[in-house]
Each structure stands twice: as C-alpha cells, then as structure tokens.
Amino acid sequence: MRKHFGPLEVLRGVSLQVGRGEVVVIIGPSGSGKTTFLRCLNHLERIDGGRILINGHLIGYRQRADDRLVEASRRETAQRRSEIGFVFQSFNLFPHMTALMNVACGPLRVKKVSRSIGLQEAADLLVRVGLADKLEARPAHLSGGQQQRVAIARALAMKPTLMLFDEATSALDPEMVGEVLAVMRELAEGGMTMVVVTHEMGFAAEVADRVVMMDQGQIVEQGAPRQVFDAPAQPRTRDFLSKVL
Amino acid sequence: MTWLANLPVSYAVGLHFDWIFFWHALVRPNSSFLLGFATTIYISIIAMVLAILLGLFLALLRRSRLWPLRAFVGLYIWVVRGTPLLVQLVIVYDGFAALGLFSFNDVTVLGLDIQGVVQAGIVTLAANEAAYMAEIIRAGISSVAIGQSEAGLSLGMTPGQVMRRIVLPQAVRVIIPPLGNDFNAMMKSTSLLATIGVSELFLNAQEINSLTFRTFEIYSVAALYYLALTTLWTLVQSTIESRLQTQVGIQRPPTFRQRLIGVGWRPGSGRLRDSA
Numbered sequence: 420m421r422k423h424f425g426p427l428e429v430l431r432g433v434s435l436q437v438g439r440g441e442v443v444v445i446i447g448p449s450g451s452g453k454t455t456f457l458r459c460l461n462h463l464e465r466i467d468g469g470r471i472l473i474n475g476h477l478i479g480y481r482q483r484a485d486d487r488l489v490e491a492s493r494r495e496t497a498q499r500r501s502e503i504g505f506v507f508q509s510f511n512l513f514p515h516m517t518a519l520m521n522v523a524c525g526p527l528r529v530k531k532v533s534r535s536i537g538l539q540e541a542a543d544l545l546v547r548v549g550l551a552d553k554l555e556a557r558p559a560h561l562s563g564g565q566q567q568r569v570a571i572a573r574a575l576a577m578k579p580t581l582m583l584f585d586e587a588t589s590a591l592d593p594e595m596v597g598e599v600l601a602v603m604r605e606l607a608e609g610g611m612t613m614v615v616v617t618h619e620m621g622f623a624a625e626v627a628d629r630v631v632m633m634d635q636g637q638i639v640e641q642g643a644p645r646q647v648f649d650a651p652a653q654p655r656t657r658d659f660l661s662k663v664l
Numbered sequence: 665m666t667w668l669a670n671l672p673v674s675y676a677v678g679l680h681f682d683w684i685f686f687w688h689a690l691v692r693p694n695s696s697f698l699l700g701f702a703t704t705i706y707i708s709i710i711a712m713v714l715a716i717l718l719g720l721f722l723a724l725l726r727r728s729r730l731w732p733l734r735a736f737v738g739l740y741i742w743v744v745r746g747t748p749l750l751v752q753l754v755i756v757y758d759g760f761a762a763l764g765l766f767s768f769n770d771v772t773v774l775g776l777d778i779q780g781v782v783q784a785g786i787v788t789l790a791a792n793e794a795a796y797m798a799e800i801i802r803a804g805i806s807s808v809a810i811g812q813s814e815a816g817l818s819l820g821m822t823p824g825q826v827m828r829r830i831v832l833p834q835a836v837r838v839i840i841p842p843l844g845n846d847f848n849a850m851m852k853s854t855s856l857l858a859t860i861g862v863s864e865l866f867l868n869a870q871e872i873n874s875l876t877f878r879t880f881e882i883y884s885v886a887a888l889y890y891l892a893l894t895t896l897w898t899l900v901q902s903t904i905e906s907r908l909q910t911q912v913g914i915q916r917p918p919t920f921r922q923r924l925i926g927v928g929w930r931p932g933s934g935r936l937r938d939s940a
C-alpha cells in the first residue's frame with residue numbers, strides 16, 4: 420500500500436497479511452503513518468498504490484477487466500466498510516443519540532434489522548462492555564472510558580469480521596485506560612481479528628499474536644511480542660522501545 | 665430632542681392622538697384588517713418553509729463534486745444577497761410580466777383562491793431567503809466535526825445516510841438560532857409586499873389611513889401587530905432551542921426575556937458548539 424499527502428510520502432510500500440482470528444499490534448513513533456494505515460484499511464483515505472483485500476474483497480475500489488483499479492460505488496464501499504469495525508481515538512459517538520441508539524443505529528439503518536432485534540442486541544452488547552446501567556445515557560453524560568466502551572459496542576453491533584483500533588486509550592485519563600483495555604482483551608480472547616495501534620506496550624506484549632513496528636511509512640520489523648520487545652533486531656526498534664518503555 | 669421643543673403645544677400634550685380610534689383599531693379591527701394580518705402570517709410561514717427546503721437543496725448542491733453546480737449556487741447567492749428585496753419583488757412580479765417571460769395568474773388550490781401577487785410575493789420571499797438559508801445550513805453542516813461523518817461511514821452508512829442521520833440532526837442546533845432570526849426578519853419584510861399590491865397587514869393599514877387620516881394611530885396599531893407576531897415567534901424559538909440543547913445535555917441557551925430585550929445576552933454566549 421502506498422499513500423502520500425501532497426509531497427509527503429506517508430506510506431511507502433506497507434505490506435501486511437493478517438490471518439483470521441489474529442491480533443496484530445502496530446507500534447511506532449508519532450507520524451510514522453499508523454493512523455493513516457488504519458484509515459486506508461476501511462477507505463477513509465484513498466490509496467495511491469497497492470490494493471487492500473478483506474475476506475477476498477477489494478476495499479474502496481473495483482478491478483476492471485484490464486486489471487486497473489477504479490473507485491467503487493458509494494454503496495459498494497459502504498457495504499465493505501460495514502464488515503470492518505473502527506474505533507477512533509476520540510470516540511466520535513453521536514451526541515444526539517443515547518448510548519443504546521449509538522449502538523443500535525448501525526444495524527437498524529445499514530442492515531435494516533427489525534427494531535426489536537436491533538435494540539435487544541444493542542442492549543446485550545452494552546451489558547457485555549459493562550454499561551448495563553447506561554443504556555439511556557447521552558454521550559455527554561458518560562466518562563471517557565464509558566464513551567469508548569460504547570464506541571466499541573457500536574462497532575461490534577455490525578458483527579464485523581475485522582476490528583481496527585486507533586489508539587483507543589490515548590484520549591483517556593489514566594484510571595480509565597484499564598477498563599477499555601479489558602474489553603479489548605476479552606474481544607481478542609474471543610477470537611476476533613484485530614489490528615490495534617497503541618502505545619500500551621504492556622497490552623501489546625500480553626495480547627498480541629504479532630507486533631509490527633512502523634517507522635517513516637514502512638514496516639521496520641515484525642514478529643512475536645517476545646521477539647520484538649526482548650530482542651529487537653533493528654536499531655530503530657531498539658531506539659523506539661528504549662524511549663517508550 | 666430639539667424637534668420636540670419646536671412642536672406646537674397641542675401635539676406635545678397629545679390632543680391629536682385619538683385614543684378611541686386607536687383602541688378600537690387595536691382590539692376590534694375590521695375584518696379586512698384581520699384578513700391582512702392572517703395573510704401576513706401565512707405568507708411568512710409558507711415562504712419560510714419553501715426557503716428552508718430550497719436553501720437545503722442549494723447547500724447540498726454546493727457540496728457537489730461537479731464544479732458548474734457549485735458555481736451556479738455561488739452565483740445565485742451572490743446575486744440574491746447583493747440586491748434589495750424590494751427590487752427583486754418588482755422584477756419578479758412586474759419585470760417578468762413586462763418582458764413577457766412569466767406572469768403570475770390567480771389560481772385556485774384546494775378551493776382556495778390564491779392571487780397572482782400573493783404567489784409572486786411568496787416566490788420572491790422564498791427565493792430571497794433561500795440564499796441566506798443556504799449559507800446558514802452550510803455553516804451548520806460544517807460545524808459538525810468530521811469525525812462524526814467518519815464514524816457513520818465506518819459503520820457502513822452511505823454518504824446520504826450520514827448526512828440525514830448524523831450530520832443534519834446535529835447541524836440543526838447551529839442552524840436554528842440564525843434561522844429563527846431570519847424568520848423574524850421575514851415576517852417584517854412581508855410589509856414590502858404592499859408595494860406590489862398584496863393585501864397584507866401593512867397595505868390594510870395604509871388603506872385605513874387614506875380613509876381616516878388617523879396616520880399615527882393606525883400605523884401604531886400595525887406596528888403592535890407586527891410586534892405581537894415577532895414576540896410570539898421569539899417565544900416559540902426559545903422553546904425549540906432549549907429542547908434541542910437539553911437533548912444533547914449542554915448549556916441552556918439565553919432565556920426568552922434575555923433575548924427579547926437583550927439583557928444579559930452577549931452574541932455567541934449561549935451557543936456552545938460542542939459538548940465534548
């Protein structure tokens with residue numbers, strides 16, 4: 420995958436394969452292109468080269484007979500995105516809806532499930548992330564940690580096959596980080612396929628199947644957490660880890 | 665206040681103010697005056713509803729991927745906002761007809777007779793206000809954080825669904841205050857329709873004046889009727905606004921009294937953009 424913003428090359432040929440049920444954690448210094456990479460994965464950003472396949476389907480593009488890629492229709496792109504959950508650093512809950520409607524609106528509006536089933540499933544998900552008593556609360560009345568858990572439930576409501584997390588805990592006060600990581604950990608243990616960008620090295624070491632180190636728009640090194648954290652092969656990885664650990 | 669000092673004594677003590685006429689006109693207006701008042705109200709409402717719809721259409725057109733459409737909207741807004749409503753009114757009603765382009769004829773809709781002038785008045789007011797509404801709606805849309813759209817898109821909503829379900833409902837909070845102010849102005853602007861002969865509130869006041877020569881009295885009565893309308897609307901508007909604000913759990917907008925007489929009201933002080 421290649422991506423540039425004007426003259427700035429943000430992704431300089433990033434290639435990654437993620438297996439079903441695998442948890443991949445991406446680490447790397449600020450500005451290395453981690454967020455951009457995730458955003459490209461569900462076509463919130465267009466790419467300038469390469470291709471993205473999820474469950475065998477191209478994201479955001481379609482292949483013409485002569486092998487060239489052209490932008491897919493809005494409907495097709497929306498359909499592809501609905502299979503991918505995205506959790507934002509800044510939650511991005513819908514402030515005009517209750518927690519319950521935040522979670523239910525995807526299934527209700529996109530999948531057109533019946534109202535009773537949509538609301539029931541949304542309530543179940545909120546119970547699962549520990550918010551049984553906040554179904555009718557508006558986002559403005561929830562703490563950061565609670566908002567992020569609603570956001571995770573909202574993404575899960577679409578029954579995605581892949582979950583993307585972009586620094587899901589970076590905007591939280593320290594005492595709320597744990598509750599969100601706990602939800603993510605449970606999800607990983609449940610077999611969800613996840614690509615997680617985080618600065619929480621403890622979480623990465625514990626939960627990741629594979630850790631990917633990015634720097635300056637490239638993958639510098641990847642491997643099992645043990646290997647990357649305890650015996651990094653690349654000086655850039657060593658350098659980065661010595662700063663954050 | 666030198667002009668006051670120069671007035672003949674009789675004026676200063678109010679001998680020529682006909683209280684009986686004034687009260688009579690105020691509390692027991694004749695039926696054609698009341699009909700004019702009703703005309704003012706319904707023209708305002710219909711024109712505003714049309715202006716909101718057309719304004720929304722223009723605002724969305726302005727976001728089109730096709731530049732000629734965007735350019736057209738820009739041109740429309742530039743021309744409409746840059747020329748006086750009164751001039752637009754005579755162009756639409758008299759000018760178009762004189763040119764042989766289009767003339768408004770009386771029609772009957774659902775058993776109601778709608779005069780050509782009334783149609784022309786509504787169309788012009790709506791077309792004029794739509795230019796302002798387009799800008800207000802555009803500002804409302806761009807006040808909604810981009811992350812909101814991205815969250816909707818990542819759930820698999822189409823851009824249209826995102827606009828309808830996510831962006832516009834939030835933009836409304838920002839749109840309502842200036843929209844309300846514009847509607848207030850619109851109700852007063854309907855008095856310009858008297859110039860093309862729409863029998864609304866002001867034209868009826870003028871007619872009574874020409875028959876009775878109670879100039880000050882009858883125009884005062886007309887002013888009070890406009891004031892009652894705008895006051896009532898201010899009340900409605902603040903109710904709508906506080907509903908919208910409490911809905912997302914943020915600071916209350918200025919109260920009815922504050923906004924009516926301006927006490928304790930600083931521009932923008934009640935308009936918190938975002939709860940987060």
Ligand SMILES: Nc1ncnc2c1ncn2[C@@H]1O[C@H](COP(=O)(O)OP(=O)(O)OP(=O)(O)O)[C@@H](O)[C@H]1O
Pocket residue numbers: 424427429447448449450451452453454455456
């Ligand atoms: N929309 C944009 N327009 C222009 N430049 C951008 C845009 N988005 C990101 N960039 C630039 O691309 C580079 C990579 O940004 P990105 O957000 O992907 O980094 P990151 O690895 O997520 O960093 P962080 O750890 O700080 O979140 C940065 O130099 C950033 O300034």
Ligand SMILES: [Mg+2]
Pocket residue numbers: 453454455585586
């Ligand atoms: Mg980032």
